[in-house]
Amino acid sequence: xxxxxxxxxxxxxxxxxxxxxxxxxxxxxxxxxxxxxxxxxxxxxxxxxxxxxxxxxxxxxxxxxxxxxxxxxxxxxxxxxxxxxxxxxxxxxxxxxxxxxxxxxxxxxxxxxxx
Amino acid sequence: xxxxxxxxxxxxxxxxxxxxxxxxxxxxxxxxxxxxxxxxxxxxxxxxxxxxxxxxxxxxxxxxxxxxxxxxxxxxxxxxxxxxxxxxxxxxxxxxxxxxxxxxxxxxxxxx
Numbered sequence: 625x626x627x628x629x630x631x632x633x634x635x636x637x638x639x640x641x642x643x644x645x646x647x648x649x650x651x652x653x654x655x656x657x658x659x660x661x662x663x664x665x666x667x668x669x670x671x672x673x674x675x676x677x678x679x680x681x682x683x684x685x686x687x688x689x690x691x692x693x694x695x696x697x698x699x700x701x702x703x704x705x706x707x708x709x710x711x712x713x714x715x716x717x718x719x720x721x722x723x724x725x726x727x728x729x730x731x732x733x734x735x736x737x738x739x
Numbered sequence: 740x741x742x743x744x745x746x747x748x749x750x751x752x753x754x755x756x757x758x759x760x761x762x763x764x765x766x767x768x769x770x771x772x773x774x775x776x777x778x779x780x781x782x783x784x785x786x787x788x789x790x791x792x793x794x795x796x797x798x799x800x801x802x803x804x805x806x807x808x809x810x811x812x813x814x815x816x817x818x819x820x821x822x823x824x825x826x827x828x829x830x831x832x833x834x835x836x837x838x839x840x841x842x843x844x845x846x847x848x849x850x851x
Contacts, residue, residue: 655837659841664748664844665843666741666829666841666842666843667829672837682838683840716781718837722770723769723787724787725787726837728784730782731781733780733781
């Protein structure tokens with residue numbers, strides 16, 4: 625079972641470079657999201673989507689873009705990387721709706737360092 | 740500012756001891772989840788509580804949602820080395836919403 629797959633696992637970027645973190649899920653989930661995890665701060669929501677063609681901002685969207693052209697894929701784009709974007713990024717997916725009886729599945733994470 | 744505060748931030752105990760992790764907020768949540776995260780992996784769901792005062796048990800783990808749905812606790816009985824990991828609470832503000840606000844995390848180490 626693939627679940628939620630993120631690539632790349634590790635990436636080093638120079639300040640100002642752009643890149644895309646890929647996320648794919650094979651569970652036909654409507655809801656997908658991106659979080660970043662920083663020490664002492666837990667996970668914070670960057671962007672989310674409730675279906676193909678629908679995206680919205682989370683807590684910390686600045687510096688990131690997303691699109692949802694298919695149900696399966698939800699890429700996260702860093703337009704001009706900054707050292708403050710050094711973090712671990714997690715993609716998640718679930719059935720859209722109440723969390724009761726619902727499981728949000730997380731990918732294994734993408735470690736990004738901006739120098 | 741963090742919407743959910745967890746305490747303690749770090750906890751190191753001997754195998755067989757009991758422990759409680761707290762998750763507190765001034766905000767009301769429609770539901771609250773607890774996750775466990777291993778190094779190099781994403782969080783994995785342990786439990787979801789949705790009703791104020793609700794108590795759920797998962798083997799040696801007991802989860803409670805506060806009556807006012809602003810806080811929660813995780814109690815582990817007779818901790819084992821396999822319980823070592825990062826424990827995260829996460830709340831949803833609206834019914835039907837999947838967006839989560841995560842706590843700051845509690846890193847538990849159980850020493851054999």
